[in-house]
Amino acid sequence: MAQEGILIVFSGFSGAGKGTIMKELLKRYPDTYALSVSATTRAPRPGETEGIEYFFKTREEFEKMIEKQELIEYARYVENYYGTPKAYVEEQLLKGKDVILEIEIQGALNIKKMFPRALLLFVATCDAKTLKERLLGRGTETLDVIHARLKRAGEESQGMENYDYLVVNEDLEHTVEQVHSIICNEHKRVSHNLDFIARIREDLEGFLKGE
C-alpha cells in the first residue's frame, strides 16, 4: 500500500496564518510531512543551517541548477536568487512523504503544470474585514505596509479560482486538523490509486478465467 507522497502548495493572504498552520502540521505529524527547503544565493545568517533554512549556493551553482532544470521554480530578488530544488521534493515524494511548499500564486500555477496532481490550498480569513483587522492588530507595521499587503491580497484574490481548496482560518486548532484531513483524503483520490485499481481488475479477471 506504499503510495507516493503528495505535493502540497500552500498559498494565502499575508496575515491569514499559513506559516503557523504549516509549522503546526509539521510538529504534529513529523512522519507524514516534509517541508520543501529552498535554495538561495544569499549568505547564511547567524544560526541558519545548510539544508534546514536553505540550501546555500554560490551564484555559479545556482545558475547551473537553472540551466540543468534542477529547480521547480525560482525567482530573483534584488541581488539574490531563491528557488525550489526539484531533487529534494522528488526524493521526499518517493519516500511517501507529503511535501509542503509555501509559494505564491504565480509559482503555484507553474507547479500545477509540472506536477498536475499537486494539491493547491489557499488560506484566507473569513472575510476581508478580518484580514484588515489582523494586520492592524499586530501593531508592528506602518499603515503603508498594511496598505501594501491589502493591495497584494487583492491581487492574490484574482487567482483563487485556480486552487483546489479554500481553507478559512478562523480557529488555528480546527484549521490545522482540517488541512490535515484534506491532505489525507487526497490519498484516496482515484488518480492516486491507479495501481490498486489495475491490480483488483486483474485479480477479478483471473478469478473468472480460473473458474
Add this chain to the structure above:
Amino acid sequence: MAQEGILIVFSGFSGAGKGTIMKELLKRYPDTYALSVSATTRAPRPGETEGIEYFFKTREEFEKMIEKQELIEYARYVENYYGTPKAYVEEQLLKGKDVILEIEIQGALNIKKMFPRALLLFVATCDAKTLKERLLGRGTETLDVIHARLKRAGEESQGMENYDYLVVNEDLEHTVEQVHSIICNEHKRVSHNLDFIARIREDLEGFLKGE
C-alpha cells in the same frame, strides 16, 4: 455561509458494503444527508411507504416524467421502470442537504454530465480475494450467483477511473467516518466557494478605493 448541498454518487462492488455505509451515514448525520428516493412503476410491497422506499407511479405518470425530463436517469427492468426524480434531488440540494444517490457506473457517468460538481465515490474491498470471500461467506447465494457478481465486479472495475475517490471498506466504523470526511471536505473545494471568493475580492477592492 449557507451553501448548496453536494450530490454524492455512491457506487461499488456488490459485497463491498455500500448499502451499510449509506445507512450508517444517514443514521449518524440525519441533518446533513438526504437519500435520493427513486420513482418506480412497480406495485408497493407490504410495508413500503410512498416517498420512503419509492415514489410509486403509474406507467403513464412515469412516461410523462421521462418526456418532461423530470428524471436524472432511468432504466427499465423487465416490466417496470425505475428512475431518479430530479425535483426531489434539486429541492434537497437547495436546502443545503448533501444528497446521496446509489447508482451503478453508467448512471454515475450520466449524472456527472448533468451535475459536473457531483462527487463520485467508489466503494471496494481491499482486494479481489476479500470480495470473493465475503460473497462466499454470506452462504446465502449459489455459486452461480457469486460467479455473476464477480463478473459484474470485473465489469464495474473498468469504469473506476471515472470516479473521484476510492473508498476501501476494511472496517465499517472507519469507512463511514472517512466517507463523511471526504464529503465535508468537498464543501471546501474552491468550486463550491465562488460566492465567498467574489465577496472577499470585492471587499478588498473596496478597502483600497476607500483609502
